[in-house]
Amino acid sequence: MIDFTFQNPTRIHFGRNALSHLGEEIDRYGKRVLLVYGGGSIKRIGLYDQVMAILADKQAQVWEVGGVQPNPRLSLVYEGIELCREHNVQLVLAVGGGSAIDTAKAIANGACYDGDAWDLFTGKGSNTEVLPLGTVVTIPAAGSEMSNSSVITREEDQCKRGRNTELNFPKFSILNPEYSYSLPPFQTACGVVDIMAHMMERYFTQVENVELTDRMTEGALRTAINNAAIVMQQPENYDARAEIMWTGCLAHNTLFQTGRVGDWASHKIEHELSALYDIAHGAGLAIVFPAWMKYVLPRGGAKKLAQFATRVLDVPEDFGTVEEIAKEGIARLEVFYRSLGLTTTLHENGIGADDFDRMAERACAMAGGVLGAFVPLKPEDCKAIYELAL
Amino acid sequence: MIDFTFQNPTRIHFGRNALSHLGEEIDRYGKRVLLVYGGGSIKRIGLYDQVMAILADKQAQVWEVGGVQPNPRLSLVYEGIELCREHNVQLVLAVGGGSAIDTAKAIANGACYDGDAWDLFTGKGSNTEVLPLGTVVTIPAAGSEMSNSSVITREEDQCKRGRNTELNFPKFSILNPEYSYSLPPFQTACGVVDIMAHMMERYFTQVENVELTDRMTEGALRTAINNAAIVMQQPENYDARAEIMWTGCLAHNTLFQTGRVGDWASHKIEHELSALYDIAHGAGLAIVFPAWMKYVLPRGGAKKLAQFATRVLDVPEDFGTVEEIAKEGIARLEVFYRSLGLTTTLHENGIGADDFDRMAERACAMAGGVLGAFVPLKPEDCKAIYELAL
Numbered sequence: 001m002i003d004f005t006f007q008n009p010t011r012i013h014f015g016r017n018a019l020s021h022l023g024e025e026i027d028r029y030g031k032r033v034l035l036v037y038g039g040g041s042i043k044r045i046g047l048y049d050q051v052m053a054i055l056a057d058k059q060a061q062v063w064e065v066g067g068v069q070p071n072p073r074l075s076l077v078y079e080g081i082e083l084c085r086e087h088n089v090q091l092v093l094a095v096g097g098g099s100a101i102d103t104a105k106a107i108a109n110g111a112c113y114d115g116d117a118w119d120l121f122t123g124k125g126s127n128t129e130v131l132p133l134g135t136v137v138t139i140p141a142a143g144s145e146m147s148n149s150s151v152i153t154r155e156e157d158q159c160k161r162g163r164n165t166e167l168n169f170p171k172f173s174i175l176n177p178e179y180s181y182s183l184p185p186f187q188t189a190c191g192v193v194d195i196m197a198h199m200m201e202r203y204f205t206q207v208e209n210v211e212l213t214d215r216m217t218e219g220a221l222r223t224a225i226n227n228a229a230i231v232m233q234q235p236e237n238y239d240a241r242a243e244i245m246w247t248g249c250l251a252h253n254t255l256f257q258t259g260r261v262g263d264w265a266s267h268k269i270e271h272e273l274s275a276l277y278d279i280a281h282g283a284g285l286a287i288v289f290p291a292w293m294k295y296v297l298p299r300g301g302a303k304k305l306a307q308f309a310t311r312v313l314d315v316p317e318d319f320g321t322v323e324e325i326a327k328e329g330i331a332r333l334e335v336f337y338r339s340l341g342l343t344t345t346l347h348e349n350g351i352g353a354d355d356f357d358r359m360a361e362r363a364c365a366m367a368g369g370v371l372g373a374f375v376p377l378k379p380e381d382c383k384a385i386y387e388l389a390l
Numbered sequence: 391m392i393d394f395t396f397q398n399p400t401r402i403h404f405g406r407n408a409l410s411h412l413g414e415e416i417d418r419y420g421k422r423v424l425l426v427y428g429g430g431s432i433k434r435i436g437l438y439d440q441v442m443a444i445l446a447d448k449q450a451q452v453w454e455v456g457g458v459q460p461n462p463r464l465s466l467v468y469e470g471i472e473l474c475r476e477h478n479v480q481l482v483l484a485v486g487g488g489s490a491i492d493t494a495k496a497i498a499n500g501a502c503y504d505g506d507a508w509d510l511f512t513g514k515g516s517n518t519e520v521l522p523l524g525t526v527v528t529i530p531a532a533g534s535e536m537s538n539s540s541v542i543t544r545e546e547d548q549c550k551r552g553r554n555t556e557l558n559f560p561k562f563s564i565l566n567p568e569y570s571y572s573l574p575p576f577q578t579a580c581g582v583v584d585i586m587a588h589m590m591e592r593y594f595t596q597v598e599n600v601e602l603t604d605r606m607t608e609g610a611l612r613t614a615i616n617n618a619a620i621v622m623q624q625p626e627n628y629d630a631r632a633e634i635m636w637t638g639c640l641a642h643n644t645l646f647q648t649g650r651v652g653d654w655a656s657h658k659i660e661h662e663l664s665a666l667y668d669i670a671h672g673a674g675l676a677i678v679f680p681a682w683m684k685y686v687l688p689r690g691g692a693k694k695l696a697q698f699a700t701r702v703l704d705v706p707e708d709f710g711t712v713e714e715i716a717k718e719g720i721a722r723l724e725v726f727y728r729s730l731g732l733t734t735t736l737h738e739n740g741i742g743a744d745d746f747d748r749m750a751e752r753a754c755a756m757a758g759g760v761l762g763a764f765v766p767l768k769p770e771d772c773k774a775i776y777e778l779a780l
Binding site: 001005006007012015016017018021209211212214215219223227239243255259 | 391392393394395396397398399400401402403404405406407408411598599601602604605606608609610612613616617629632633636637640645648649
């Protein structure tokens with residue numbers, strides 16, 4: 001176990017009546033509210049009206065930034081910052097998934113920074129104050145509702161940057177599993193894959209003696225797998241939706257990182273895929289993660305992959321050699337992804353080897369040359385992983 | 391799963407160099423510090439000198455409340471409050487185990503309350519402000535370093551009262567597993583039993599569909615068991631001490647309570663034992679918990695006890711009926727407690743049935759008549775549990 005500092009101050013209100021806590025949070029932080037949300041889904045499920053009714057009941061003044069899209073854009077952030085400044089906003093309230101929340105985080109920080117908010121993402125500038133931020137979560141996937149991170153894309157050059165700071169922790173997040181009932185199966189599946197990836201990126205580490213963190217993560221991975229099977233069949237099963245929503249929240253709040261270093265190679269390898277081809281993040285991870293596992297297995301990864309196989313995917317301990325157990329675990333993970341209706345190869349998505357060199361170079365360049373920590377990867381390794389994903 | 395609100399803002403600095411963060415925390419909260427600690431152990435292991443050196447380096451002014459004892463007393467709390475008021479203390483810093491921390495919590499609250507600090511424990515008074523509180527932990531057991539609770543005893547009538555409030559969360563806690571190297575085996579064992587009890591009191595619930603919380607708790611229980619076996623043999627095994635210290639911290643921070651109701655009958659049944667006989671809390675729990683399990687097993691407890699047996703204590707799923715699996719789990723738990731050098735019966739401690747009626751009455755009276763939630767207990771049930779513990 002390595003030394004660590006852990007903190008997560010976000011207050012979570014979870015459950016069927018979680019939204020009833022919004023009023024007390026308004027009392028706590030202020031009645032001048034900027035609402036940040038995405039497309040029509042929160043209106044379709046009636047959540048927009050419920051939130052507005054509570055705000056009206058509190059006699060709050062509300063300004064709005066709607067239309068947040070996946071890979072949320074800097075221009076909307078600027079728009080929100082202007083509104084905050086012009087109207088002395090006291091609380092930024094995101095309603096939606098990770099994109100709405102990441103936009104709200106960038107607005108809450110940018111409103112307290114005198115220069116260009118993009119500076120906060122490039123490292124050129126920094127802030128010490130932030131507007132209070134609250135969230136109402138509708139899509140369990142990104143985990144942004146309890147995380148310190150925010151990722152924003154500048155449209156003109158498609159430059160995507162993340163920023164991790166404790167200023168990003170929401171003051172409160174409201175999670176009602178019912179809001180996820182209407183998520184389409186594909187989006188539900190992608191969310192589960194993303195949630196699991198947030199845990200697996202931290203689980204696959206060469207740091208030894210992290211038993212508590214390992215075992216909690218393994219329990220959370222099993223929970224995600226078990227309940228994914230249920231919600232794909234029963235989209236309105238409250239308890240299964242609840243398990244996935246709470247798992248998604250803890251998956252990315254850094255509890256499962258305590259005492260070790262994360263890897264994150266698969267995320268970055270997938271990012272290049274999403275950037276070049278129109279493929280959803282979770283769908284891309286279902287293709288990349290097994291390929292990454294196959295590549296790192298004979299390069300120092302067998303032991304931890306075998307632990308994953310036995311403890312998460314029930315591969316018997318006497319199944320075979322450590323390598324055979326590890327391989328069987330990967331095979332079972334692929335079977336699980338496919339059971340969610342996802343693909344696990346590039347060719348199923350009509351993607352060939354044309355851009356592998358460029359993608360591999362870029363993935364490593366974004367990481368400063370070497371990618372990942374579990375097994376450090378250079379461009380030729382990344383290329384081999386893309387090839388394994390064909 | 392039931393609705394819940396979860397928050398835990400304490401910043402944890404964990405590891406061999408955790409104390410190096412004390413300076414930055416002093417910078418954050420102030421240089422007028424009240425140090426609260428227990429007996430000589432922090433001086434014996436050199437920790438007192440290390441803390442004082444950091445405080446001197448920061449040119450902090452330090453006042454001291456030493457000599458905190460187990461079942462910490464109200465008189466010392468008053469003493470600390472006086473010092474805080476007289477010297478405008480900015481940070482209350484506890485160094486030690488649960489008793490030092492609980493005392494520091496009571497001081498930090500009492501210093502911001504105009505009346506008698508005991509009012510805060512009886513419910514007669516309340517405060518909204520609290521002095522910043524930090525802790526340096528030497529004994530993993532109580533979990534007070536990341537909890538919202540504080541328990542204080544008023545000496546004149548031996549009245550013991552607890553108070554749970556978010557004002558009690560330490561701003562930061564510093565945990566270095568090396569500080570626990572010198573704990574005697576008996577105290578180490580009692581700590582492990584207490585840590586496990588904090589989890590088991592929350593694990594045994596009739597609330598269904600709490601898979602994530604269950605699985606994380608099961609993983610943490612396994613971690614405590616595995617590493618207890620190591621530290622009893624190798625008291626200076628860093629990794630095993632680290633697992634127990636981190637488990638002890640999470641065991642009581644309410645993460646493992648999310649989505650369900652706790653029981654706490656065993657804690658209260660044990661409390662009467664400690665109050666009447668000179669028996670350590672952890673040692674008493676090793677006697678009470680198996681007896682409680684045997685009693686609740688045929689009264690609605692079999693299913694969850696069987697889950698505990700298979701997932702935590704490796705009882706095979708095909709061992710027998712649900713009841714047989716549950717019973718085998720209890721037997722294995724007793725074997726584990728005894729492997730730590732503890733007893734699991736009252737008669738081994740020279741305690742007979744003389745006071746059972748009075749203890750059973752008091753335990754239930756303290757809980758308002760009915761004790762526990764997993765299987766609600768009346769005095770006759772408590773008495774039967776004491777009898778099973780004979």
